[in-house]
Amino acid sequence: MEKAYEPRGIENRWYETWESRGWFKPEGTGTPYCILLPPPNVTGTLHMGHAFQQTLMDTLSRYHRMRGERVLWQGGTDHAGIATQKIVENQLAAAGKTRHDLGRQKFVERVWEWKEESGSTITRQMRRLGASVDWSRERFTMDPGLSAAVKRVFVQWYRDGLLYRGKRLVHWDPVLQTAVSDLEVDNEERDGSLWLIRYPAADGGEGLTVATTRPETMLGDVAVVVHPEDERYRKIVGKKLKLPLSDREIPVIADEYVDKEFGTGAVKITPAHDFNDQVLSKRHNLPVINIFTLDAKVNENAPAAYRGLDRFAARKKVIADLEAAGLLVETKKHKLMVPISQRSNAVIEPMLTDQWFLDLTSDKGRKAITEPALDAVRSGKIKFVPENWNTTYIQWLENIQDWCVSRQLWWGHQIPAWFDEAGNIFVGEDEADALKHAKTPPVGKLRQDEDVLDTWFSSALWPFSTLGWPGDTPERAKEWQDFNAFLPSSVLITGFDIIFFWVARMVMATQYFTKRVPFKEVYINAIVRDAEGQKMSKSKGNTIDPLDLIDGIELEPLVQKSVASLLLPKDKEKVEKRVRRDYPEGIPAVGADALRFTFAALATHSRTINFDLKRCEGYRNFCNKLWNATRFVLMNCEDFKPTTVRPPLKTPVEHWIVSKLYDLSDELDRHYRDYRFDLAAQALYEFTWNDFCDWFVELSKPALNGEDQTAADSTRHTLLYTLAALLRALHPIIPFITEELWQQVAPKLGVKGESVSRQTYPQSKDLIQPDRSRNAEVEWLCQAVLQIRSIRSQMGVAPSRAVPLLIELPAGHKIPLTGTEPYLKFLARLESIRILAPSEQPPPSAAAVLDQARLLIPMAGLIDMAAERERLAKEIARIEGEITRAGAKLDKPDFVQNAPAAVVDKERQRVKEFETTLQGLREQSTRLAAL
């Protein structure tokens, strides 16, 4: 074995073995366990969020597989409508073309080409991470099977009266020229103005003044509304105003919607371009005047002077014209929230367009879809982890709007609806099916709806469409055989940002079509931030490519890479500076295992985790520690051939480590059940480093090198046994290194098997049942070692220098460990150990008190008397403090009366032990003082 752990060499070879032998496929007859991979964008690349999330999923998959369950980790990719279409459009733009130059068919072909070209990038990266997805069942949301499911669902919902087409105000992205859902809009605070504009009365009177942040929309105004109890406007309600710049008259109406205190208390109403105004216009039966084209230019409904102007140019002209007309009363600075399209950063324009909606708000829609989705969580059929996400989910559903599912894109599932020349709608899985269900024959030729479905429409079906639903074609029937086993899936691991986009919609669709919940638990993982808690973003230069952590990268290539992926050239300098500051040496190759262990260790139930390279390096060191511990064990077992897997356990130390292992396995079970990856990782870390390496390996050395061959062999045996179990316990988190090491350890122990991944996970029922009767002896030994080391260190005794130890015991007492000498001598670096005869006077010594025993290191030129006095005094003061505190507690009658007897006893016991120690220390102090 190499002296140092080198991840590069070992990681590549194992993944291929695992995958090619089909070990990621569901196997056996155990309890089904299923995890759905949130399908990443097909053309995407792996980022830290993916890597984190997938590490947790993989850890769970491997853990449950090793427990003998029938595990399916269902993987695949999403066609990601807008995102993917945009990438290809950008490619075209670089060649000076638009998608319209190609035409729909050619363009979609082009997107498919890009999908084929780049679609395997992320799945390849997932393999580097070790993700044990069953790739033989990989799905893509535009696969024939999944597309068939999409059609089936659309048609069914339509025929059940839940999908409708309507001309409604939607969030319109004028750049991408598509509707987007309310979830795809961010509100951004921007500096703007509040313009106060006078609308004269139609009869020539003064009229009134309205306040608006969007003066250009006045071209589409249909009324001005004031509060019914607003004294200022009482007289003018019901009268007409002359709408400036347009040759129209509009009424003044009253509605309680208006806030009297804001602005002028008079609001202009533009129902075609404002959600609130639309509600009002409906309430008051006002007309609707759309004044914008789909690319947000003023259309022919507006006065000729403004036609063709972009909405922002129109704003300028409107303001200028108002000013010229003397109607602009005032311009105030005003902060306002501007709706921004997440996809294009364009300002969203509310626009009246024909779209498809899923009914979630009528009595029918509520009953059929929304209420069951609420009930699934309220009743506990679906549990969020951490559970406070229940509230988020429930509140969103309680205030949900109908879902606009149509998008004016080319890439995606084209809507299975046809229009005849009279505008009648025919819905079906294909044209023939649509006609078959038609109530009236079509007028003229049929034309399929050009729009596609929101990406999340197909994602919503993921839990059952990937399992072959509806299973009514030969291929699908074959896929569907696992439907019963794997739906509902066991757990969904995903980010909070897609609870609404995806989680809720999966619950809706899955329950509607399968009468089952899609998953039993939803673990909401934290968001990965940088070490300083900043959100990772390319323009800040604080992103890390998980692959760069696995493989390492030099500074210069890292700088190049960070700068190359920037969208805005102006960020270049800033990003370069930051990268050079954060990674002056580049990024060291820590390997996939260390990265995974880091993610597991960071996975607390908090909302964000800060990824720190330092921490990652720490876990790389941990892997190295494990590597070298294994080297030690193997080096010491070269000629050892056990005949059984289980060791005979000859020494107390062996019993001790086996009992620690047993406890560890229980603890791990609990942590995995609770999704406490951090605590599982910590327990494993502590066992490996502290219990196994620092104590057991060290304590094994005297036995291995001792005379007693039985004890030596037993120790070898226990080293192998414990290590093999530890490797199994670690495997779900760090699969590569554990596989590499297990391959060498298992044969030594006589364990058969091709892979650690196919061994059982250490569970207490399968482990050696611990005999704890002698653990106290080992604890005593460890305490003695610690005490002596502390004296040595504080007294400045050179580590290389062996010192004698004298043990002073009250008459009739013994050291609570048989055959202690070799251990103590080795671990505390002692030259000799002697127990003083009952009446023997010890020489001047530095001392520690351990139970009844006094551990004495004779001074004789080694130790400075003054320093020892000081050390003793400090220790005495500390223990006196403890006794005072505990004593005060015990003196309170309330405590003794009210606290449980066990707590009181424990406190008394503590005081007793402190007093024994204190007495010993004081005596020792007196002795020194007398010298």
Next chain:
RNA sequence: GGGCGGUUAGCUCAGCUGGUAGAGCACUGCUUUCACACGGCAGGGGUCACAGGUUCAAGUCCUGUACCGCCCACCA
């Protein structure tokens, strides 16, 4: 405006059903003794944001305050 988090050692975080604070990193000293210097040993460092309350006992439960953060909805 509604909702949800957070505030514990210099930094990042654990601390389960209340019993008197822990880890990693960083820091200090010693140490290249034959698994590992990606190491070993020893150490320093916290009135657990603040104020009340419940209790024999409160980082731990309750109420309130302050600050930080996130989500949703928003006044034209």
